[in-house]
Amino acid sequence: MIDSKTASKGGATSAKNFGSMSVREGVRHLLRQGVRPISAVASATACSLILFAAATGLAAQPALARSITHEFAIPAQSLDEALKSLSTSANEQLLFSKELVAGKQSAPVDGTYTTDQALEILLQGSGLKADRTPSGVLLIRLASEASTDRAASQPPSSSFSGLTGAEDVSGSLEEIVVTALKSGAVALEDAPISVTALGGDMLRDGGFLDIADAIRFAPSVNEGISSGNRAQKVINIRGVGQNSNVSGGTTGYYVGEAAFFESVQAPTARLYDMERVEILRGPQSTLYGNGAMGGVVRFIPNAPDLNELEGNAFGGWSATEDGSDSYYGYGAMNFPLVRDKLALRVAGGYEKIGGFGDTGLLGLPASAEDQDGGTITSVRSSLKYAATDRLSIDVLFQLSETDFGASQMFNPFDRTRLTSGPDDDNDPKYRMLAGTVSYDFRFASLTNVTTSIEQDTDTVSNVSFVGYADSSSVAASERSYIGNETRLVSANKGPLNWILGLFVTDDDVDMATDSSTEVFLPDSTGSTYIINSTGTTASERSTRAVFGEVSYKLFGGKLVPLVGLRYFEEDFRTDSLSVTELFLTSSTVGTTTTAFDPPLSLGAFPTAESSGKLKFDSVNPRFNLAYYPNDTSTYFINISNGFRGGTANTNVLCAVTPGCPSSIPSDKLWNYELGTKQSLMGGQVFVDLALYYMDWKRVREFVNLIVLNAQVAAGDAEIYGVDAAITATPKAIPGLTLSLVGNWNSSEFSSVTPAGIVAGAAVGDRISYVPDWTATVGVDYRRPINSRWVAHLNTSYNHIEEMRGGFGSLANLAVPPNPDGFGGKRDLVTARIGVKIDSLGVYFVGTNLLNEHDPVTIGSGIQTLDYPRTLGFEVTSDF
Numbered sequence: 001m002i003d004s005k006t007a008s009k010g011g012a013t014s015a016k017n018f019g020s021m022s023v024r025e026g027v028r029h030l031l032r033q034g035v036r037p038i039s040a041v042a043s044a045t046a047c048s049l050i051l052f053a054a055a056t057g058l059a060a061q062p063a064l065a066r067s068i069t070h071e072f073a074i075p076a077q078s079l080d081e082a083l084k085s086l087s088t089s090a091n092e093q094l095l096f097s098k099e100l101v102a103g104k105q106s107a108p109v110d111g112t113y114t115t116d117q118a119l120e121i122l123l124q125g126s127g128l129k130a131d132r133t134p135s136g137v138l139l140i141r142l143a144s145e146a147s148t149d150r151a152a153s154q155p156p157s158s159s160f161s162g163l164t165g166a167e168d169v170s171g172s173l174e175e176i177v178v179t180a181l182k183s184g185a186v187a188l189e190d191a192p193i194s195v196t197a198l199g200g201d202m203l204r205d206g207g208f209l210d211i212a213d214a215i216r217f218a219p220s221v222n223e224g225i226s227s228g229n230r231a232q233k234v235i236n237i238r239g240v241g242q243n244s245n246v247s248g249g250t251t252g253y254y255v256g257e258a259a260f261f262e263s264v265q266a267p268t269a270r271l272y273d274m275e276r277v278e279i280l281r282g283p284q285s286t287l288y289g290n291g292a293m294g295g296v297v298r299f300i301p302n303a304p305d306l307n308e309l310e311g312n313a314f315g316g317w318s319a320t321e322d323g324s325d326s327y328y329g330y331g332a333m334n335f336p337l338v339r340d341k342l343a344l345r346v347a348g349g350y351e352k353i354g355g356f357g358d359t360g361l362l363g364l365p366a367s368a369e370d371q372d373g374g375t376i377t378s379v380r381s382s383l384k385y386a387a388t389d390r391l392s393i394d395v396l397f398q399l400s401e402t403d404f405g406a407s408q409m410f411n412p413f414d415r416t417r418l419t420s421g422p423d424d425d426n427d428p429k430y431r432m433l434a435g436t437v438s439y440d441f442r443f444a445s446l447t448n449v450t451t452s453i454e455q456d457t458d459t460v461s462n463v464s465f466v467g468y469a470d471s472s473s474v475a476a477s478e479r480s481y482i483g484n485e486t487r488l489v490s491a492n493k494g495p496l497n498w499i500l501g502l503f504v505t506d507d508d509v510d511m512a513t514d515s516s517t518e519v520f521l522p523d524s525t526g527s528t529y530i531i532n533s534t535g536t537t538a539s540e541r542s543t544r545a546v547f548g549e550v551s552y553k554l555f556g557g558k559l560v561p562l563v564g565l566r567y568f569e570e571d572f573r574t575d576s577l578s579v580t581e582l583f584l585t586s587s588t589v590g591t592t593t594t595a596f597d598p599p600l601s602l603g604a605f606p607t608a609e610s611s612g613k614l615k616f617d618s619v620n621p622r623f624n625l626a627y628y629p630n631d632t633s634t635y636f637i638n639i640s641n642g643f644r645g646g647t648a649n650t651n652v653l654c655a656v657t658p659g660c661p662s663s664i665p666s667d668k669l670w671n672y673e674l675g676t677k678q679s680l681m682g683g684q685v686f687v688d689l690a691l692y693y694m695d696w697k698r699v700r701e702f703v704n705l706i707v708l709n710a711q712v713a714a715g716d717a718e719i720y721g722v723d724a725a726i727t728a729t730p731k732a733i734p735g736l737t738l739s740l741v742g743n744w745n746s747s748e749f750s751s752v753t754p755a756g757i758v759a760g761a762a763v764g765d766r767i768s769y770v771p772d773w774t775a776t777v778g779v780d781y782r783r784p785i786n787s788r789w790v791a792h793l794n795t796s797y798n799h800i801e802e803m804r805g806g807f808g809s810l811a812n813l814a815v816p817p818n819p820d821g822f823g824g825k826r827d828l829v830t831a832r833i834g835v836k837i838d839s840l841g842v843y844f845v846g847t848n849l850l851n852e853h854d855p856v857t858i859g860s861g862i863q864t865l866d867y868p869r870t871l872g873f874e875v876t877s878d879f
Helices: 004-018 023-032 061-068 081-088 115-122 200-205 209-218 756-757 806-812
Strands: 069-073 094-097 109-114 128-132 138-142 163-165 195-199 221-223 233-235 251-254 274-281 295-301 309-320 326-338 343-355 374-386 389-403 425-440 444-465 468-491 497-518 530-552 559-589 592-608 614-630 633-644 667-680 685-704 709-727 738-752 771-783 789-800 824-836 838-847 854-858 862-865 870-878
Touching: 004 854, 069 081, 069 115, 081 094, 109 115, 115 128, 128 806, 195 200, 195 209, 200 274, 209 233, 209 274, 209 738, 209 789, 233 251, 309 838, 633 685, 685 756, 685 806, 709 756, 738 756, 824 870
Parallel strands: 094 138, 251 295
Antiparallel strands: 069 109, 094 163, 128 138, 195 274, 221 233, 274 295, 309 326, 309 870, 326 343, 343 374, 374 389, 389 425, 425 444, 444 468, 468 497, 497 530, 530 559, 559 592, 559 614, 614 633, 633 667, 667 685, 685 709, 709 738, 738 771, 771 789, 789 824, 824 838, 838 870, 854 862
16 A cells, blocks of 8 residues: 555655656656555565556557557456456556455456447446546546546555556566665665566566576576585675585575575575565675675565465476476465455475486496486465554465485586486475564564574485495484564655664584495505494574664755665584594405405594684675666665675694684675666666676685695685666567676686695686676567467577686696686577467477587586476466
């Protein structure tokens, strides 16, 4: 609901000028005047304004639009769907509130009518009417509301919690309002930071179920290398690369309002029933804290609708080049339990990802085929309770279980052979429960978010080294995380606005391992040994942070300076106990071989290691200056700081190994950025540009110090680059949306510590797992065949430059044709083409159509590959 008092704060100018603006410009103008969603359901995940701009010029010619007749064949159905169907048939823009039409049924419309005549018939008995704004936009409103030209030139003042235009399949431009700034809803074009919003329609239209596919439309964002299974993704932003062997991530992850625990790998949540995904590029530690050095990824699911019973489902099958078939099915249902008060939304699905890698020794037949595949089971449920017009409660539960075989690491000498064994298993699963309580004090809103995550991971790994050893290991880990954020945000009713917040976490990890290695010594005795090792590790980490930001609107809101600060401190401890036992299984003297059954014990060697209690703290400021010269332009300067909490090495040999620190301090990063966002040609073209420079101190890396592997502060790095994203929806070609996304990035070490030098690193080395440039071209085209059928094509081309596969000497553990540890240059093409008949869609889909097989990375004794070409189909349904 938009507060009529707030909506009128812009004075006569806001009301007077809205009708002469494009709808996109009008929405942005109202938001800049302070219009905010303040319904009883004011959670951040629900604060989204979505509108679809007409692809033709009819809206700008009201008289012409009123005189043109169309053939309509719209059956009686939900009013929401009927209005969308009418918009499609008439090729005109409609603007209405979902709450206004929820639960209402339309009258049938069958025959030749003007749009106004058809609407009058369609709305019979609904208590609603349609008015045209001076610019020709059709507003659906209560029949009791005034319909003067001035009233029609502004959105209804009391019924909009979000604006949704009827879907115009002949060229829709999705307008998304983001909540990434934690200060309420902001139009994407107005957010004075570098943020990409991947809307739910864009995700569905592209068939993007995997976050790794969707991020190709975000500049300077790329998939890193995961040490886990294919459902576990590492997302790097702006050259701040992540290593799966290093404690702590450099990208922060959120599901709705809930912070996911600090991790290199993203949540295994798939992109089903998603309202949008927000990707904040650049350090965000002032608002988002520990780990948000490169940026933040926010997965925002669809929120429950308090009044509408509806659902959707989609599923598909695909064949994999030289691999196993894949299939999936996902769905969602929304249940209004108490009208205007309580609603439940349940979503989930099951997915089988076919493998394509074989196990076995090189030169011999495969011991097992397609062993890197697996299954994903996902369930999400959301409960929304609008207690009063000021108090709301939201509860989110999410379950993710994956069951995969071998890891996605391939032998560097053979792109068909995995480094793992046929009995390998990787089964991470987590359960997430988050509760959000929001209360509107009028002068400010209070939000409290409590999150609990339980994660269990079981792994089985088998590795063979020809003529040397066979190794097998079993590991089980349990992680328990609790986090709470409380923040108070000003009501945005004047020039001064502020945020105050408190964030605390408690994160415990327990791990048990059991490994056995049979070693064949290449000496004259021919002795064979078994090394058994068992161990337990327990770590505890608790954090506390206070944060705040304050901004002030100058010159009527055209210039907005902002300053922010976050103070963070943490306590950390890790303890481990291990026992290593050596057995002799056989010994050869001359021609006589003696076998020992049971094996002969040569002794056990226990070790106990502890980091002791470590403390880390960090102060993280932010400075931002936003300039809005008009309703179509945004310029900003952003200076921000990011950090990652400290950690420890607990290997008993670390104390006697040169260059191995017992504790590793927090690494920090300063970002200096200049950006602009422009809406051009009457909203047909949107441009997002940013230049940035980042200074990264004490870069944390995983190194080989000859006698052990360890984490170290390897040196300092400098990162600079440019982001660019252009989206065009030309009116000359109704139904066409073009996207061009690119990034150029230089990420290199400017200094290297002694530990880094020992590891084989040098000044000028590129940061691992980051390409120096990427580019994506996307095409989405819709064309109505008749009043019920719509043809749809979505395709994209993505180029990714080569990436370094490890730090120092680890990157050089490679083979021709990549002896320097770099992967290949890759070109990935996807396509989705089909037809939508009313609410049913049928599509043919293909990924990696060029069957790109150059290595993503090669180094550290392994290579990783893109998933091969797939061809298949998908069926979708809305109901």
